[in-house]
Amino acid sequence: METVRPIFEAFVDVNIVLALSVILWMGIRHLMDRSPLRHAYGLKLQMLNGLALAVLLTPFVALLYGKAKLLLGIGRDPLNFSDLLVASYLKGGIALKASQFEALLAWRSEATEHFLLRDTPVWLALFSVLVLGALFHAAHLAVQIFRLRRTMADCHEWRRMGRLSLLVSDHVAVPFSTRGLRRRYVVLPAGLLTRPTDLKLVLRHELQHLRQNDVEWEILLECARPFFFWNPAYRLLKREVEVLRELACDQQVVTRRGTDLRAYCDCLLRACRRGFSQQAQPMDVPVVTLVEVRRSWFGQGSSQRLRDRMLTMFDHRDFGAGVGRLRHLSLLFCAVLMLVVIGMQKPADWSHDRLMLDAIVNLEQLNKHNTFGRP
Template sequence: MLNDLLLNELVVNAYIDANLLLFVIFALWWLAVRILSRTGLAGAYDAQLRLLNGVMLAGALCPVVIYLADGIISQYSLNVFDLIVAHYLDGDYEIKPSTMQLLIDAPSHFVRDFVGQSGTFMVTLAMLITAGTVGFLLKAIINLLALRRVLQACHPLRTIGSVTFLISDTVLVPFSTRGLRRRYIVLPEVMLEDMADVRMAISHELQHFRQRDVEWDMALAFLQPLFFWNPAFYLLRKNVGRLREMACDQSLITRRRYDIRAYCECLLRAGRRSMMVGNPVSTMRMSVAFVDIDALRPAISNSMLRQRILALTGYDGRKHGSRLIYMLILVPLVTFTMMSAVMMRSPADWSHDRLMLSTIVNLERLETRNSNNLMMVRPQQ
């Protein structure tokens, strides 16, 4: 029973650390974007997308790195709680020792109460998190099955390498997705009347494959059950969706030399079709559409299309940024992400500073007890 409780505490601590790390990742990426803007690279959407994907991947690999380097990390007090205590013992904070220990121990007490289902609040919180996780997981599975049905209803056109082109008489906007081994590009039948639009849509979806956007969308869809309540997750996913489209548009205009006006008109035509009632791709995850518009929220989605068109019309055709600048920003981002993950870990054992704090608290309590005893003895004398 004791081992089960310890294991549950480890799992809950890891879950809390992962959610806190998402806030750190978003803050670091936001800072990196501000730096890019100051260097005249505000329109370097490909670099911004690479940075965001890179720092998110680093966050996902943090548990593996920490596990492999646990022997080295455990030799040092690489923990935010130990650093706070160290600064307190140096006199940087004016606070009672007992209060400081209470603040330091509060997270571990919360985890123990949560695991032990101590009180109505903890039981309710555990039920809400469990229900949300199960609900969003079921939603992801249902979405995957719906996507499979759409693909099965399509008509095969041709296969080139690992990419299969399909024609659909129900889908109104081109989109791309993938299975375990094959990738799919679905073209609406109504779009075949304009082959210029078809060529631009296919080039767009192939660029999404090059950027690994479909894989990222699927990964985020299955991560949502774990982070459904975390606003940082939705901010990151929103920016991933925005940047992947802008980076894709920018790359196509740069490499394929499509006419910007013709490309924007193609986007607008696809946007009008996607807002029609009954478009199955409007609310479908795990696929990347040519124009991602939710028919239930046209005002919000239309602003995204507007941003894409404004970015294209203001694009001067130059290739923004360089690999050197990208690496100079990515390396510190990954480093700070890894350091943050290490610092947020719950300490495996008591450090020397925490033992010192505990000793000071015990002395404080002993002094308080002695003072109370003296006050009780004096009146009797």
């Protein structure tokens, strides 16, 4: 169990940081939506991707920090949240009994112990849900990759440009982009070749996705699903990424010279209509489609998202040249998350403050015992 404990604690840490990062992002988005940058979707997407990457790097940062402390001989960590709380308690900043406060500090360690031992039906059920859920989503990912490979095998190569291949399929209703280990692919429905205007707009859209590295981010987020499927923050973050990448892509396409906004909207509508009329199966992973085609509640969710995309395009602006320096703000937010990760690590040893807290707890227990022992 001692081998599994650090892995599970890292798993808990990364899920906590994920929830904190989503809260941080909601605050950032709230401020940006009330500023002249409310339509800077490319900047928002880059900042959100930076936060997502910081979350995924959390276990490695904690590991490197622990190794660095050992190499440098650092004992007490001044950034440790637990030690800061103990110091605040001793100064009277927290109004709790010493035993209650100590129990609160030890709650996570005790919960980890119960979870790993699975010593009650509740902890056993929680353990089973997490393990079976992770296995289910990992199997689902493998099945989707297999289906994607089979779909790609049935396609015909139309054009090849460096490491990019344009494929044509008789069975695909909605264009999408994906990639392999070495090559990138844009898969087009065969009927699209007879509509040159739509073909040009679709290629602009999908190539912009490739420039934004949206396919790589989609693969990364889907591979993380087995570890975060139970965390609502993961779903919120992924949905935010999906919305922003489409808005950023649309913005880049419609602001390009020679793009007819009405023709582009008509193209999206036709693609969505074909997806529903031809009963196209939605591709969950690891692809980025032209339009989302999902049949939940008769497709109302997909229709609403497409409507929002079109309304946004009518109020578009090109922020490409004006926000270059602001992209570095994502580094600041990532640094904040890294400090949170460091602060959540266990204290290296017993400090003077902790010994004082332990003494107060013992005195409290002794006083309680003496009170009950009186006749």
